[in-house]
Amino acid sequence: MTTQSETGYRSEAAALPVGTPRHHMVIFAVLLGLLLVAPSVLYPVFLMKVLCFALFASALNLLLGFGGLLSFGHAAFFGSSSYVAAYAAKAWGFNPEFAILLGVLAAAVLGLAIGALAIRRQGIYFAMVTLAFAQMVFFFALQAPFTGGEDGIQAVPRGKLFGFVDLSSDLTLYFVVVAIVFGALLLIYRIIHSPFGQVLKAIRDNEPRSISLGYKVNRYKLAVFVMSAALAGLAGATKAIVFQLASLTDVYWTMSGEVVLMTLLGGMGTVFGPLVGAAVIVTMQNYFAGFGAWVTVLQGAIFVVSVLLFREGIVGVLAKWLKKPL
Amino acid sequence: MNFKTLILASATSLLLAGTAMAQTAIKIGVLNDRSGVYADLSGEGSVIAARMAVEDFDAAGKGITVEIISADHQNKPDIASNIARQWYDQDGVDLIVDVPTSSAAFAVNEITREKNKIFMNSGAGSADLTGAQCSPNTVHWTYDTWALAHGTGSAMVAEGNSKWFFITADYAFGQALEKDTTAVVEAAGGEVLGAVRHPFPGTDFSSYLLQAQASGAQVIGLANAGGDTVNTIKQASEFGITQAGQALAGLLIFITDIHALGLETAQGLVLTESFYWDLNDETRAWSERFAAENDGKKPTMVHAGVYASVLHYLKAVEATGGKETEALMASMKSTPTSDPLFGEGMIREDGRKVHDMYLFQVKSPAESTGAWDYYNLLATIPAAEAFRPLEDGGCAFLAE
Numbered sequence: 001m002t003t004q005s006e007t008g009y010r011s012e013a014a015a016l017p018v019g020t021p022r023h024h025m026v027i028f029a030v031l032l033g034l035l036l037v038a039p040s041v042l043y044p045v046f047l048m049k050v051l052c053f054a055l056f057a058s059a060l061n062l063l064l065g066f067g068g069l070l071s072f073g074h075a076a077f078f079g080s081s082s083y084v085a086a087y088a089a090k091a092w093g094f095n096p097e098f099a100i101l102l103g104v105l106a107a108a109v110l111g112l113a114i115g116a117l118a119i120r121r122q123g124i125y126f127a128m129v130t131l132a133f134a135q136m137v138f139f140f141a142l143q144a145p146f147t148g149g150e151d152g153i154q155a156v157p158r159g160k161l162f163g164f165v166d167l168s169s170d171l172t173l174y175f176v177v178v179a180i181v182f183g184a185l186l187l188i189y190r191i192i193h194s195p196f197g198q199v200l201k202a203i204r205d206n207e208p209r210s211i212s213l214g215y216k217v218n219r220y221k222l223a224v225f226v227m228s229a230a231l232a233g234l235a236g237a238t239k240a241i242v243f244q245l246a247s248l249t250d251v252y253w254t255m256s257g258e259v260v261l262m263t264l265l266g267g268m269g270t271v272f273g274p275l276v277g278a279a280v281i282v283t284m285q286n287y288f289a290g291f292g293a294w295v296t297v298l299q300g301a302i303f304v305v306s307v308l309l310f311r312e313g314i315v316g317v318l319a320k321w322l323k324k325p326l
Numbered sequence: 327m328n329f330k331t332l333i334l335a336s337a338t339s340l341l342l343a344g345t346a347m348a349q350t351a352i353k354i355g356v357l358n359d360r361s362g363v364y365a366d367l368s369g370e371g372s373v374i375a376a377r378m379a380v381e382d383f384d385a386a387g388k389g390i391t392v393e394i395i396s397a398d399h400q401n402k403p404d405i406a407s408n409i410a411r412q413w414y415d416q417d418g419v420d421l422i423v424d425v426p427t428s429s430a431a432f433a434v435n436e437i438t439r440e441k442n443k444i445f446m447n448s449g450a451g452s453a454d455l456t457g458a459q460c461s462p463n464t465v466h467w468t469y470d471t472w473a474l475a476h477g478t479g480s481a482m483v484a485e486g487n488s489k490w491f492f493i494t495a496d497y498a499f500g501q502a503l504e505k506d507t508t509a510v511v512e513a514a515g516g517e518v519l520g521a522v523r524h525p526f527p528g529t530d531f532s533s534y535l536l537q538a539q540a541s542g543a544q545v546i547g548l549a550n551a552g553g554d555t556v557n558t559i560k561q562a563s564e565f566g567i568t569q570a571g572q573a574l575a576g577l578l579i580f581i582t583d584i585h586a587l588g589l590e591t592a593q594g595l596v597l598t599e600s601f602y603w604d605l606n607d608e609t610r611a612w613s614e615r616f617a618a619e620n621d622g623k624k625p626t627m628v629h630a631g632v633y634a635s636v637l638h639y640l641k642a643v644e645a646t647g648g649k650e651t652e653a654l655m656a657s658m659k660s661t662p663t664s665d666p667l668f669g670e671g672m673i674r675e676d677g678r679k680v681h682d683m684y685l686f687q688v689k690s691p692a693e694s695t696g697a698w699d700y701y702n703l704l705a706t707i708p709a710a711e712a713f714r715p716l717e718d719g720g721c722a723f724l725a726e
Contacts, residue, residue, distance in 0.1 A: 045411055142497050142526065149498025151429040151452070152403055154459075155436045170415075245433060247403045286408070291398075294361075 023324060027272060028186070035178050044174040045242070050282045051181040052239040057262040057274030058188050059231035064260070065269030066192055067224040068204030069119070072127040072256050073134030074232050076114065079251025080137055081107040081233030086153040086246035087146055096159045096167060100180075100237040107233020108226055110137070115225030119218055131253065138251045152247030156240060173242060180238055184231055189271055191227065200224055232259075261299065265306050267313025270326050276314050350643060351391045354636065355419040357409060357434065358449055360398035363552045364426040366582040367626045368449045370396075372424045374619050375629040378612075379636035388644055395419070399430050406430035407437055414441040420649050421446065421639055424632050428452035428499070438463045442651050446639060448631030451551075451578055452499075453714055456678040460721035462655060467679040468631030469600045471503055471578065472714040474683075477598030478575050479510035481685040481705045482545055487573055488514075491543035492521035493534045493558060495550035500526065503577050504549040519543045524550070531558045535565055544573060545596075551578045559583075560591055568594035580626050584688055584700050593690040600683050600712075601627035601667055602701050608666035624698040634665040635679075671709060676721040683712040 038047055056078055063069050085103030088094040094102065118129040141147045148154070158167040167173045191197055203210045203217050211217055240246045249255060258281065266277025281299065288295045310317040319326040356376055358368035373396045380392045395417065399406035406425065413419035414437065422438060425431045426449025438445035439461040446465045447455060453472035455464060490511050494504040500523070508518050519541045522534045528550075535558070538546045546567065548555050555576055562574055576583075576597040584592045603613035603624045612633075616625045625633075642657040643649060663671040663679065671681035686701035694700065716724075 043412060043416055045408070045415070049408070151432055151498065154403070154429075154432045243404055243407055244436065245403055245407055247429060249402050249404050 021325065024189070024271065024326075027326070028189075031272075031275075032178075032182060035182065036175075039171060039174050044170040046282075046286055048170075048174055048177045048242045049239070049286075050279050051177050052235050052242065053259070053262065053278040053282050054275040055181045055184050055238070056232055056235035056259050057266065057278045058185055059228050059235060060259050061263045061268060061270075061274040062188050062191065062231065063224055063228035064263055065273075066197060066200050066204065067221060067228070069221065069225065070123075070127045070260070071118075071130040071225075071228070072253075072260065073114070073130035073132075073137075074228075074259055075251050075253060075255035076130075076134035076137040077107040077111055077229040077232040078236035078239075078255060078259075079141060079246070079248075080110055080236070082236035082240035082246040082250045083141060083147055083153060085237035086156040086240040086244075089159060089241065090153060090156045091146070093157075094159075095163055096161055096176075096241050099159075100234065100241065103237030103240070104230050104233045107236065108230035111226045111229020111233075112222070115222050115229065119221040119225060131256070134251070134253060134256055138248070138253070141248060141251045147246075150248055152245060153240075154245055156244040156246065158241055158244060167241070177238060177242060180234070184234055185275075188231065191224075192271065196220070196223070261303055263313075265303065265313055267315035267317075267319070267326075270313065270315045270319060272326050273313050273315035280314070349389055349391065350647070350649060351393070352385075352421070352640075352643060352649060353393045353395065353417065353419045354639075355410075355413045355417075355422045356394060356396040356424050356632070357399055357406060357413075357422050357430075358396075358424040358426055359401050360396070362401050364401065364449065366586070366623075367580045368424050368426045368628050368632075371616075371620050371623070371625060371629045372396075372448070372632040374616060375625065375633040376423060376636045378616065378619075379633045379640065383637055383640045385640055390640065390643055392640070399425070399427070401427040401430060403427075403429040403433040407433035410434045410437045411441075414438075414443055420444065421636075423447075423635055424449045424628065426450055426628065428454075431455060432459055435459060435461050435464050444639070444651060444654060446635040448635060449628045453719070456674075456676045457714070457719040457721060460676050460719065460723060462677075462723050463651065464677045465635065465658065465673055465679060466677055467635045468627050469598075469683070470678075470713070472506060473600070473712050474577055474598045475503060475507040476510050476714075477683045477685055477707050477712065478547075478577060478596060479507045479516075480514045481598070481707065482573070482575055482596060483511055483514035483516040485704070487544040488516035489543045490516060490518045490545045490547055491538045491541040492518070492547045492549050493531065493538055494521055494523050495526045495528070495554050496523035497526045499551065500549045504547070507547055507549065507577060521549075524554070526550070526554065528554050529557060531561045532565075534558075535562055535567065539565065539567060539570070539572065545575050546572055547575045547577060548579075549577055555579050556583055556587060559587055559595065563591040580628070581624070581698075581700060582626055585623075585698070589689060589691045589694055589700065592688045595688040596685065596704065597688070598683055598685050598707070599627045599701075600681060601625075601630040602684060602686065602703075603698065604701070605684070605703075612666055622697075630667040634663070634667050637665050638663050638673075674716055675724055676716055676719055678713055678716075678719075680709045680713050682709050683707040 060074050081103035084106040085099040088102045089099040114133045160166050262277035262281050263274050267273025315326050356373045359365050360369045376394050385392045397409045421444045423446045425434050428450045431447050431450035448468045451471045453470040455466045492504045494500045522537050574595045579597050613624050642654045645657050646653040659673045668681040673679050685705040687704050
């Protein structure tokens, strides 16, 4: 055994070359192909749920896997954005694209406010500050008159995209969601592999050294926090339009925990890990729903097993085998 | 599943007998809480109740094959909406029954309307299901918050308990319950001395109970639900509030809560329900059969509602000879309801099922003669007064 001061995922991610490895493009292409044929086999609404959570987990992964910041309050952005989008679509009659944009904007502003305070602390304190703010958002969602308390905002109209594409058909909506999520995933990929992303990884791996090199570390952290919040918001707003519903589940702290679980299970700091993690968790919740409360127990057991046996997550382990960053 | 075998057997026997009657295949989805706080009052019991309705109706003998499936919505509207969508889209479900938790019920209400199927709610409380959120595809069978607030509020004041104090869960539901009950109490000539709001969900109610005790009110109204109500009652018992002469009025509480609390703790509590197993010979006989299948646990009003609503639905299927939604809804609304549990009744235009409600008081351990002997009947609220008048609901589709 060689003594290694860094954990596996760090050396893994640190080995990522600048630029875009060709096999990533191949995987993206295969993924897109799969997404396009999937609705002929699987139930589109289920697929849309997987996609929304895949985006949510990828947004968290941007912050956690590449920024090294563990936020335990991401449900605040996911949920508040879904409330804003649902309200805009229902009460103000916004087109879905504007409702979603407004939700993303709300999440970004909230991310700026929470992030500005949270990044002043590190590690467990950072996680606790984000959790505390998320609880405040939950309380707000429970109390504010427009959120409908525990009933949530129901019967949100799916509306017409750009005023003419009717989204009431599940299949049409599915392709719109594929476009949104796939676009956002490419954006995240671009962020990770940009010079900005390289600086982020440098800060994650050795913050004092980055400071000594002259980087304004807090600006980078805040920037990635806001990006991550906005992307989580995009996932939340899309989910609100898909399920025509924004509810307290979206802002509750268990949602923050669930998305961390998805990211860790799939592979933190990998590009495709969160997608796999989200797919696994959502599929479990969907097909094991008959077991009721045992779903959470099962999730816990799977989490323990994954931490004990493959700490890098499913995709992390795969990447190790293939000796290629995924 | 022996039910499946039964269905298979009856289907085969029908085939053998030569299909003399037109076959109608019905799929009923029982969607409720099977693992959380409402698992006892709905849960598997509702599946048993639905199955009993199918057997009692002799569906197989009338050429109607019925399949019953069930799922757990974990009291979350998003999970409920997912399951309902999938049931209607993929599994060919025709009717969803039960669905406790108002937020989940609203979700199913919307999807049922969108997919033009039928939703017969038994477990949820919100009166908005036949008011602001009403739908031509929904029947709300067992009870609603309006009926509970009015039942308990007006009957208590009529009994001479005119001074009230509220302990209210501080969110939309609790505030609405407090507001509705206050209106009833004041209309009946009572007086509300004050109210205190507790955070939701709450655990420590001692300071609120002390305020209620000090207020000098005759009745402490509990405008909260589920675990909050149970905790309030437990702590009130520790303070000896009912023994000291103040009455506790539960505005949303079920017989399973009383069973969990025990008579020692819950005695003296006043509450409104639409069904109690020990009401008459018919309810006793049915409840005994039910308990035999449900580990000896007596039915709740939610179980009774599932039984009665499935029965009424099957009658409509037989009468219309098919499962076309508009025809079924029209038949169910035009035919008076009649079943051993709720007696005679009707389904109003807005989907509200109307029947008598009962005001009960929880017995003391000394009065109770055995397991599940929990209630003394204080008053019967006649059907005509039990539910919100049609014109006050603001149901939109009626105006069209």
